[in-house]
Amino acid sequence: MTIKHSGFDRFLLFINGVFLTIAVLLVVVPLFYVVVASFLDPSVLLSRGLSFRFSDWSAEGYRMILTNPAMLRGFGNSILYSVSFAALTVIVSICAGYALSDNRLKGKGLFMTLFIITMFFGGGLVPTYLLVKNLGLLNTIWAVIIPGAVNVWNIILSRTFFKGVPLELKEAANVDGATEMRIFLQVVLPLSKPIVFVLALYAFVGQWNAYFDAMIYLDNTSLHPLQLVLRSILIQNQVEPGMISDQLAAAELKRLSEIIKYAAIVISSLPLIVMYPFFQKYFEKGVMVGSLK
Incomplete structure (x- = not known):
């Protein structure tokens, strides 16, 4: 036509x-x-x-990065933090969203109000730091993973998505004697791949690009993510100790730092570039379904 x-x-x-x-x-x-x-x-x-x-052309920048222990350690830390953060965020979001989507939950309006208030008002940096310190999370990977794992926007997306799941499916499973947990795990969750992958992608990308929490809570350089190492190169225009020989002059240091900047940007972007094609087919569907109501 x-x-x-x-x-x-x-x-x-x-x-x-x-x-x-x-x-x-x-x-x-x-x-x-x-x-x-x-x-x-x-x-x-x-x-x-x-x-x-x-x-x-030369691969000198990539060679120096891939042979640098600090950069490789930061890359591994970033993968650990991002995967763990994404998994925890998805678990919290879909569990909270599923519970809030059920009309049988008493006080769900109050819970949603309390959640939404936190989107506009927060304690600020100093109280958050003191809380993390008093919980004994400083200089641990949990200081990076736990504080931001509960995201109200993700919970709202999950809640809206689960409201679109046909009630008849859950009622049929209930008639067959399935418990609420079994209904969630074996009936609802298999239908929820779009929203699960969207939340995982959001969380992974956000944590992969983050460096501020690690800069505040982690004094141990062996726990620093890749973004802190990259920040040192891009913003401070410095090369981490051990990346080059001590005998190089200042001019050589600047010459090498320029090429390392671009190679570091490419390497730090690779996981997102590789990951996105696998999530793409779920991305649009998950976002649209989660924002209909």
């Missing part, structure tokens, strides 16, 4: 295409620059900028 557009509609479609093209270029051009720059010889990058001659 061919759709005929009026002149005004074609004008709007053209304007929309122009804005979308600009938006894509704003994303693709910097990404392309970073990827190409990460493979260039540092001297070529500093003197001439981007070059597409293979003779000017």
Whole structure:
């Protein structure tokens, strides 16, 4: 079926295409620059900028990062924190969302009100730090994982999604003698893959890019995530001790720090790039279903 557009509609479609093209270029051009720059010889990058001659390319930045114990340790810590945080966030969100979606829960309106209040009002940094300290979580991985695991927005998404699950399915399972836990695990949860994957993706990406909590709560450098190491390179324009030889001059340090910046950005983005295609088919469905009501 061919759709005929009026002149005004074609004008709007053209304007929309122009804005979308600009938006894509704003994303693709910097990404392309970073990827190409990460493979260039540092001297070529500093003197001439981007070059597409293979003779000017070098993997020195990647070699230095992949042989750096601090960077590898930070990469492993980030994976541990992100996976653990995503798992805990998903468990808390779907359990709370499922309970709040049941009309039989007494006081669910009060619970939702209390949850929503926390979206607008918080204790602040100092009380949160004192709480984490008094709980004995400082300089432990739990200081990074536990405080932000309860996300009210994720709970609301889960609650709205579970409200869309047909009540007849749960009633049929109940007639067959299934307990509430069995109904949740064997009937409702298998239908909830979209929202589970969306929440996991949100939590993983948020924790992977986070560094502030680790900077506040973790004094032990062996527990620092990759983003803290990357922050040292990008913001402080420094290279972590042990990444290069002590005999290098200041000019050589600056030359190498430039190429390491781009290689570190690419490496830190790889898990998200690899992970997203597997979650994509659930992403749109989970977000849309969770935001209908």
